[in-house]
Amino acid sequence: MKLWGGRFTKETNELVNNFNASISFDQKFYKQDIQGSIAHATMLAAQGIISEDEGKQITDGLKGILSDIESGKLEITDEYEDIHTFMEATLIERIGDAGKKLHTGRSRNDQVALDMRLYTRDEVKNVDEEVRELMEVILRIIKENVDIGLTKKRYFKILKNFLGIKILLSLTIGLLICMTVIIYVLIMYLYLHNNAVVAILWTLYTISVPIFSGIFTSLTVVVDFAVISSMYYKYSNNNDDTFSKKEKRKEYRLLAFVAKGKGIFKFLIVIGSLLTVLVIFLVSYVIFDSNIYDELYSKIEVTAHRGNSTVTMPNTIPAFKEAIKEGADYGELDVRQTKDNVIVVTHDASLKEMTGQDINVRDLTYEELQKIPCIEVNGNKCTVPKLEDVINVCKGKIKLNIEIKTGNNDSEDFVSDVVKIIENTDFVDKCVVTSLDYRALRKVKECNPKIKTGYIMAVAMGEFYDLPCVDFFSMETTFVNGRVVERAHKLNKEIHVWTVNDEDSLKKCVELEVDNIITDNVAGAKSAIATHGDDVFSIVLNQLKESDNSKENIKKTNRILEDVTGIEGA
Numbered sequence: 001m002k003l004w005g006g007r008f009t010k011e012t013n014e015l016v017n018n019f020n021a022s023i024s025f026d027q028k029f030y031k032q033d034i035q036g037s038i039a040h041a042t043m044l045a046a047q048g049i050i051s052e053d054e055g056k057q058i059t060d061g062l063k064g065i066l067s068d069i070e071s072g073k074l075e076i077t078d079e080y081e082d083i084h085t086f087m088e089a090t091l092i093e094r095i096g097d098a099g100k101k102l103h104t105g106r107s108r109n110d111q112v113a114l115d116m117r118l119y120t121r122d123e124v125k126n127v128d129e130e131v132r133e134l135m136e137v138i139l140r141i142i143k144e145n146v147d148i149g150l151t152k153k154r155y156f157k158i159l160k161n162f163l164g165i166k167i168l169l170s171l172t173i174g175l176l177i178c179m180t181v182i183i184y185v186l187i188m189y190l191y192l193h194n195n196a197v198v199a200i201l202w203t204l205y206t207i208s209v210p211i212f213s214g215i216f217t218s219l220t221v222v223v224d225f226a227v228i229s230s231m232y233y234k235y236s237n238n239n240d241d242t243f244s245k246k247e248k249r250k251e252y253r254l255l256a257f258v259a260k261g262k263g264i265f266k267f268l269i270v271i272g273s274l275l276t277v278l279v280i281f282l283v284s285y286v287i288f289d290s291n292i293y294d295e296l297y298s299k300i301e302v303t304a305h306r307g308n309s310t311v312t313m314p315n316t317i318p319a320f321k322e323a324i325k326e327g328a329d330y331g332e333l334d335v336r337q338t339k340d341n342v343i344v345v346t347h348d349a350s351l352k353e354m355t356g357q358d359i360n361v362r363d364l365t366y367e368e369l370q371k372i373p374c375i376e377v378n379g380n381k382c383t384v385p386k387l388e389d390v391i392n393v394c395k396g397k398i399k400l401n402i403e404i405k406t407g408n409n410d411s412e413d414f415v416s417d418v419v420k421i422i423e424n425t426d427f428v429d430k431c432v433v434t435s436l437d438y439r440a441l442r443k444v445k446e447c448n449p450k451i452k453t454g455y456i457m458a459v460a461m462g463e464f465y466d467l468p469c470v471d472f473f474s475m476e477t478t479f480v481n482g483r484v485v486e487r488a489h490k491l492n493k494e495i496h497v498w499t500v501n502d503e504d505s506l507k508k509c510v511e512l513e514v515d516n517i518i519t520d521n522v523a524g525a526k527s528a529i530a531t532h533g534d535d536v537f538s539i540v541l542n543q544l545k546e547s548d549n550s551k552e553n554i555k556k557t558n559r560i561l562e563d564v565t566g567i568e569g570a
Helices: 014-020 023-046 052-071 083-103 108-145 152-190 195-235 245-249 253-260 263-290 292-297 317-326 387-394 414-424 438-447 482-490 503-512 522-530 536-544 550-565
Strands: 301-304 330-337 343-345 399-404 431-435 452-457 472-476 494-498 516-519
Touching: 023 052, 023 083, 023 108, 052 083, 083 108, 301 317, 301 522, 317 330, 317 387, 317 522, 330 387, 330 414, 343 387, 343 414, 387 399, 387 414, 399 414, 414 431, 414 438, 431 438, 438 452, 452 494, 472 482, 482 494, 503 516, 503 522, 516 522
Parallel strands: 301 330, 301 516, 330 399, 399 431, 431 452, 452 472, 472 494, 494 516
Antiparallel strands: 330 343
């Protein structure tokens, strides 16, 4: 039986059948498939989709199939494509047309997902039970074969010895790691503007910390086995609760020292604990107060596309407040003109997306526009805002990417009016202006050369890098590669990428070291950036593989270190 067989007029080739078939392995799910089907039939009957009598027929039929399979009366064969087809065909054969109704409201994909979850759950339970049985057997064997004669006094002596050595070892290694970290951090802070020193120290730090951690772990395992072994041989055949003088002089000297709790040991524990706490505090203070990590590796900025458009209406005051909460570096917005030449924030010429009314912004005065509310999202009530209102909300909290949307009926002063608003709100160095229209960017530079401009490129191809009125290029992620980023950076121009939302694209942009990521997923972008730059050494090595001679290596090393750290002078 093939559920899709009715689509063809001839028999399918056996190779096709074998390719599609999964019953060789998914027959393991027979019990789970029956359980899921019984639940589904019960739901169908409860909702009145099938009659109660039909639901009972299906349920009883499925239970009978389960019983016959487990007893060996019914064999699952490869005649059927998968276990679901087998179950349905067998059910129809046994109870008739009522069995056909079992497939109502679900697909085989639904069954596969459910069967796998149920199977995994059952297997976890089985493993848990088997582990439990194993532990019980181990405990029984221990009780039957090992008699170390532990008294209460002796038990606490063993525990004291064991814990004492563990604490002493942990304090020693922990203090060593902490001192290493603080030394690295302090030196990096002192030489922050020497990228060569920073790169080398960061590399040594990333190498040494895992080494120290590995040493600590190895020593811990060795000491654990040594202590446990010595305790076993000490007490397994010896009922004497005291250490002999001979043992103290030889293999149990350290254990005896710890067990007696001499003053020097207690002193070391107290001093070691205090030093460890102090070192951890100093490291935390230096790292988080000096923002070393941010200075070194947080070069890539994140722009919230139209504000935080995932939780509220984009290009509105609530959207930009949410972008501020998310910690975005920029908020991206679009500006157009009303009938009376007021600059307002909206992406489309039509208001349909924001208000639900298909009216052109250019056909309304600002006063008329304010009478039309935006579509309410998550309880946020608002209207289309003016540019200066958004700037006043964002000022001192977040920068803005202001995209000028030009049209055929714009006033001659459209661009200059945008520039005036930026100047009047003292926002020149806190924003960038972008546009698909190069003429608009040229006009911005004529009005105020200090305003940073970005050319939005629908297609990033050809020789566009030396455009005079462009400080950065804003392009779709498809057109961004290492060559594009490198050529732009050589001309001291930036690459901003839009609209980057999925994990793979975010990772690609970070690895290419673009300058700004425009995204609806601010948290994801921040996370991708935070995990970048952990291994400067590997970056240097990977890029140096392309070079063949030592002189070129030296030059390339200096350039790479400057790119990685963002600091000149290597």
